[in-house]
Amino acid sequence: MRIDHVNSLRHQYNIALxxxxxxxxxxxxxxxxxxxxxxxxxxxxSVVVLEASNVIGGGATAAGMGHLAVMDDSDAQFALTSYSQRLWANLAPELPADAELLPCGSLWVAADDEEMAEVHRKNAFYTQRGIPVEVLDS
Structure with missing residues (x-):
């Protein structure tokens, strides 16, 4: 499978396209x-990928560490991000061994009572949807 990749030099975008x-x-x-x-x-x-840097995966992916999280701002967002995780799980067997797709959870740390209330909201949200959650307190 060939996908063209054009790097960050603007004139090369124009030439390639x-x-x-x-x-x-x-x-x-x-x-x-x-x-x-x-x-x-x-x-x-036929596909061309335009990347602003010379490093593939060096932008938002690197900033987010490639973290594929289920989100909880709304039911629609939860449905979309849950579906995305299922797609990635289905893709995993086709990835090279060094792709480092490692399913894991998330950790929310609360610094005060207001943030702890958000942790409890998240706990209820995910629990109602069958996602395992554990609240820890020190």
Whole structure:
């Protein structure tokens, strides 16, 4: 499977895009951009990935440590991020051994009573949806 990658030099973007027409352009070669490019390519589209840096996965993916979290701001966000985690779990067997896809949980630390109230809200939210949660107190 070939996916073209163009690095951060602006003139190279222009050269690459003028030489060839693509069905899809993916902006960002982090964990999500790379996954999107893969899916588009598997669907038979020609794809180019534009990355602002010379390091693939060096932007938002690096800042978030590649953390794929289930989010709880709304039921819609929870549904979408839960679905995303299932997609990644299905993809895992196809990844190279050094891809380091390690399913793990999250840790929320509360510094005061207000933040502890948020921990309890999260506990209730996830528990109601069948996600294992444990609240620790020192």
């Amino acid at each position: 003028s030489i060839r027409k693509y069905d899809a352009i993916v902006v960002g070669a982090g964990i999500v951009g790379a996954a999107c490019a893969r899916e588009l390519k598997q669907a038979g589209l």
